[in-house]
Amino acid sequence: MLIVMKADATERDIAEVERRIAELGYRPHTMPGASRTAIGVTGNDRPVDITRFETLPGVAEAIRVTKPYKLVSLDLRPDKSVVRVGDAEIGGDELAIIAGPCAVESREQVFAVAEAVRRSGARFFRGGAFKPRTSPYAFQGLGEEGLKLLAEVREAFGLKVVTEAVDEASADLVDRYADVFQVGARNMQNFSLLKRAGRSPHPVLLKRGLSATVDEWLLAAEYVMAEGNYNVILCERGVRTFTQHTRNTLDLAAVPAVQRISHLPVVIDPSHGTGKNHMVTPLARAGVAVGADGLIIEVHNQPELALSDGAQSLTLEQYGQLVQEVRAIHEAIAHAPVG
């Protein structure tokens, strides 16, 4: 169920609705919007009696939700969500750029890359300290030591840190050192981790699984939000298909598909989405042109020496050029003549 408050509903009206919901053993999720506040209800295992709420002061409407998702939906929040990360944001007017190496390898590496990222005007730094690797014998990341290096980068360059957690223990550390809690593609339906992300104090960047439908992806976001963390950023990073010219097939139509259903911002990962250096910039341009809110890009100061994903990492120079190109496109769309 979803309760839409009138435009002139008071804080007290809202609090009273919340109280009534809690009284029934359910959980209220209050989403203030530009013109009105809506309150989602979860935790009910059967339909809620709508009439209980329709007559409360300040309530415009109580709506039965028939779709599988509630909190991610435009029904609950018709305005687009802007996720705030300190003084930066994702989903607003500015194009969000998240850049950095696949894996944190050394202080020298992260500082060299972070300097270039900062110089480009980007606000977010990515880098993995816990790497989910297909083989148990591959480099699995520096762990907490890597997170400390990322925290140093934040201090030195003022960049917000985006990094992945893979389980309970790493989640605690990510909460401590990072600014954005990333859930990787392979864990998109690791529901325990999603619930844990929902209890993080940080916004969550949720990558789409390799064979996830848009519905499954939104329901994964719903898992996070149902725990009370409404700051979710979706990330399209390519799906698995029969094609062989790329490691994954970047599904850019997922962006308008999401935007038709959900208020959540979406960013594009053309690095994992293609797996090939020479395709990252063209697909980054396409991602911005399709209407994504941002990009997440792998950059390395020495891609040929990278401990993971070197083949898809941009050099610092390539990255600088990419930023100029995508900004030009972002600008062009913003000012495109409206028919």
Place this chain on the structure above:
Amino acid sequence: MLIVMKADATERDIAEVERRIAELGYRPHTMPGASRTAIGVTGNDRPVDITRFETLPGVAEAIRVTKPYKLVSLDLRPDKSVVRVGDAEIGGDELAIIAGPCAVESREQVFAVAEAVRRSGARFFRGGAFKPRTSPYAFQGLGEEGLKLLAEVREAFGLKVVTEAVDEASADLVDRYADVFQVGARNMQNFSLLKRAGRSPHPVLLKRGLSATVDEWLLAAEYVMAEGNYNVILCERGVRTFTQHTRNTLDLAAVPAVQRISHLPVVIDPSHGTGKNHMVTPLARAGVAVGADGLIIEVHNQPELALSDGAQSLTLEQYGQLVQEVRAIHEAIAHAPVG
């Protein structure tokens, strides 16, 4: 085998190489380029003795080709091909826009749409007279009558006509009435039709099959070119994957993939590539941003009454808006600051 001529090779040198190739029972394919001419050799069922050619006047180099494709390859023509269709072109500096209804239905319909297409500045008109339909009981197109209407559109609006042939009989008619011979996705490996297209006097627009790899697609183009028709335009129109939010998954990474191997121009079909009206414009923008040479767009004066593919057709207004947006992006890329 591939014979690269020196920059100062004469017409006579080239003719002599061609003569020697023909003498062996093989076929020469001469591709003039900006700085040099290359001659591809087909028809040999075993490796050709390279030394026969290396000492001929004007020959710079004779190269054994180990890849499955020869004529589509950048090895043969390192400069990008520009396909000329009368006074229009695809693959040059200007963005090529091909627009029109899925199927030709009536004079009123094609004239209404063509007027809007012409007004937008596009140079190409699309429309099907022979429709390959999944069901034998669905509308299969107006046939020759439809082609005549397309020819009228050309007369009235100066638009070049792009239309599909599906077999020998329809190919003869398309040759007679149209400007570009389209091979549809379902026929991408109908090798008899590909050879027939290779004998058409017109350029060939070759759609990628629903489950074709980039290699298979390029080899389909090679079939056309091996018959002597070097004017091939590739068209990405989406591939079939597990996703459900679109009819097909538009694989925009195919554009840089093709550009790394082949000199042929590539256009994007966001109408079939998504199957949904609200996604056509975002994906058209993405197609231009990724670096495609053009777009092919379904437009209908009354989409709700369309005899086929109405759900994905744009209205005339939506189409006008799309053209403005993609032009803005094409402009932005052309003038993007180079690092």
Place this chain on the structure above:
Amino acid sequence: MLIVMKADATERDIAEVERRIAELGYRPHTMPGASRTAIGVTGNDRPVDITRFETLPGVAEAIRVTKPYKLVSLDLRPDKSVVRVGDAEIGGDELAIIAGPCAVESREQVFAVAEAVRRSGARFFRGGAFKPRTSPYAFQGLGEEGLKLLAEVREAFGLKVVTEAVDEASADLVDRYADVFQVGARNMQNFSLLKRAGRSPHPVLLKRGLSATVDEWLLAAEYVMAEGNYNVILCERGVRTFTQHTRNTLDLAAVPAVQRISHLPVVIDPSHGTGKNHMVTPLARAGVAVGADGLIIEVHNQPELALSDGAQSLTLEQYGQLVQEVRAIHEAIAHAPVG
């Protein structure tokens, strides 16, 4: 529309219904069954007035068909179709085995293989004379000369010949020399070829396309049947997916899926369905166990020298072993205790 005749309807009743259908400009498709005859109606572009028929003598029921397929459907013929090819059959109690080389290469080759095929007790010989090849430079088959060798095989061994047509010209030759007209996977939606197959005097073996849904496959069969050729055998030969351990993914669930909708027999092609020699026999066993009516198997007397598809061809010995194993399974299913 579909008209179901009473069990005691006379030939004359049936003829009268057919006459009335033709009178309206439509086409009657009469399907005699074990207990009753049904008559499908095609060619109507709008719903037919059912009441016209319900009162005719011998008519039990006139049914509006809402599904996209009519003639392939169990509604029209509730009993399974048995396709007769001379004194052999596909779809009856006996397991149909179609075996032979991918491509006809020489008299020596086809005779060596045919001898083993005959010895195994199989009734059908396969071999391609027109090979649809991905590359224009690959061996494309011996053409009519190959068909003549196949006809010699029929004479010498009494095997029925199954071979592929790819266009109008090859279809005429296949009609002349062969017993079963094969439509290959790449041509499954070559609708002109399907219509041509519908006018062949021979049964049609229709391979599923690499990315065809079951519905599209059945509608391709509908194209053949709508022309009046009701002897269609479906062939599952693997679909294209992300997997890499096989050339295609054999979709055995397609067999019960088809059987729930259609009366047409289905055979399995584990050779193309896997593309690997060591997988052919296990998947052939699985194909029989899932309930297919037969198998089509590539066998070569010298697989290492095969001009096409050698990697998946069985040796004569492997083939002999396969036949014993699948017969044991076919037997086991026939006699499985029924609960």
Place this chain on the structure above:
Amino acid sequence: MLIVMKADATERDIAEVERRIAELGYRPHTMPGASRTAIGVTGNDRPVDITRFETLPGVAEAIRVTKPYKLVSLDLRPDKSVVRVGDAEIGGDELAIIAGPCAVESREQVFAVAEAVRRSGARFFRGGAFKPRTSPYAFQGLGEEGLKLLAEVREAFGLKVVTEAVDEASADLVDRYADVFQVGARNMQNFSLLKRAGRSPHPVLLKRGLSATVDEWLLAAEYVMAEGNYNVILCERGVRTFTQHTRNTLDLAAVPAVQRISHLPVVIDPSHGTGKNHMVTPLARAGVAVGADGLIIEVHNQPELALSDGAQSLTLEQYGQLVQEVRAIHEAIAHAPVG
């Protein structure tokens, strides 16, 4: 690296090799086989000096492993692994049948189903107490209470309990109450969970991920084994493709693919592999025919009331019939005449 011991190597020889490996900081994995023992080495981040080992008493050979997997490989153990679960086994001569409801719902339910499972002669009972569900609002399982019911089933019927763990907390409970630790498809690359399974005292049933290649699946097994738990059973349960007639596409070719690389047993899940009641039995037959070591089947006493996956659950009667059919096929293969 992999050290193969001579047939007459003593326990002491083996212990000495293990000691030397440990001394270098690596981990020895000793796999006794029918004719010889091999010792895999993991934990080395660079190639090990082979000559150190080749001269030790009892060592036949030291082999550098170049493939990404070591412990799952036939190189390490050329004989097929038989996984023992108490007095039952998977991978031996007998067909292993694991049957039960999707989710544990009540004592009445599990006892009704277990009675039928026991009666069929199956040795394993399945049932989920922790259900990974796409929606946060769907029934998530009874948790520990469900595990207790499963333990009661074991007591009452002597069936071995197979059940899924989804995180650290549930893993502890599964260790306590169950006999086989299941890792679900959605967690196949949840590497933390895989490592945890590697420390379970129980055998691990590892489902293939929805878009996992065979290599990725085997590497997931390698994660479990690298922790010292060598009792892994692989389970094919269908992959995600474009097809629409099934929920997933059961990839039976994965069975011979695995058997060519690995000594691990493989079972088939035709319930999730098809998602449709009427397909479960045909695909179960096919799974046995292709050479799988067992089946895992969803059975429910009242499928129409099931809290999850009712559409694919068999009734008790259907299940009984399935067991008879698959046993007949298993028998037929065992006794198939060998050429």
